[in-house]
Amino acid sequence: MLRGSCSSITFVRTSREPSADELARLQALLTYEETQGSHDFSGTLFLVTPRAGTISPWSSKASDIAHNCGLTMVERVERGVAYDVQTTASLTTAERGAIAVLLHDRMTEMVLADTQDAIVLFSEAEPAPLRYVDISDDASAALAKANTDWGLALSPDEIDYLAENYAELQRNPTDVELMMFAQANSEHCRHKIFNADWIIDGKEQPKSLFAMIRNTPQLVNNVNVLKI
Known part of the structure; x- marks a missing residue:
């Protein structure tokens, strides 16, 4: 049996140490929901954050708000959700993986095991030099x-x-x-395929795949049908 709790955690990267006043304003700005509370984890931590190397829409907007509030030392704000999972026995690697799958969207998110690992959210790679394909031979x-x-x-x-x-x-x-x-x-x-001409058994078809989709609202003339 599993049980636990979750809370949101906000991570902030600054260009310098904030003053006491700036820190108070930042804390007030980031206290926005009741799930923001104690981060004392007694179980197994599953920290769900945006994938490394990406900037979430929330981060972009939150960082802009911080700048508009005069917190110019803030370089970026990002957040995650910490799941404190209580179990009757230690989790195996396979069990941790099975739980992590249920807690995040692997297309846009990742799961960390420690809050200190969240530093990866702010890692920046140096731009790589241009690579050329030598086409002189073949x-x-x-x-x-x-x-x-x-x-x-x-x-x-x-x-x-x-x-x-x-x-x-x-x-x-x-x-x-x-x-x-x-x-x-x-x-x-x-949409080279979706909007292409179709020939089936030697007979050219009157509608492309896109035209087939558009055909439904054209026939029913229903304003509630999304028109592509």
């Missing part, structure tokens, strides 16, 4: 390797297109250029 092969190594998800025809055009430009592409091309030309942005 452009298609070099781009295909970069596609695999960097996870660009380019199709064969897109690789051929890039090879041809950079050959005309007479220069090597950079990793930034290839990533921007991959994202701007992706299914998410261009």
Whole structure:
């Protein structure tokens, strides 16, 4: 049987040590809900925070509010939820993992075992230098390797297109250029498949997948139907 409690914890990075007045204002600003209380954990701690390397929407807004309140030494504010889980016996690694899965969204969040580990929220990596793909020998092969190594998800025809055009430009592409091309030309942005023409058994279909979705509100003319 599991039981426990949870409370929110706010983490603040400052450019300098705040004065007593600034600290009092910051504490008043960050006392905003009843779950903010004691952080004395008697059980197993599961600290759920935004994923390292990301800045949550809450953080962006909270940091702006702190600056507007004159707390210019605040560089960034972030928060997490601390779950204090009580168990009758020590948890195994597998059991901890099973509980963590239930407590967070692995797409946007991570689970830490100690509040001191939250320092990773404010870690910043140095910008990496540009990387170039040498297309002087075999452009298609070099781009295909970069596609695999960097996870660009380019199709064969897109690789051929890039090879041809950079050959005309007479220069090597950079990793930034290839990533921007991959994202701007992706299914998410261009809907190359979802908005494409369909031919089934040699017969061209009258509607694309997007047109099929739009067809419903067009037929019912219902204002409550979300139109894409």
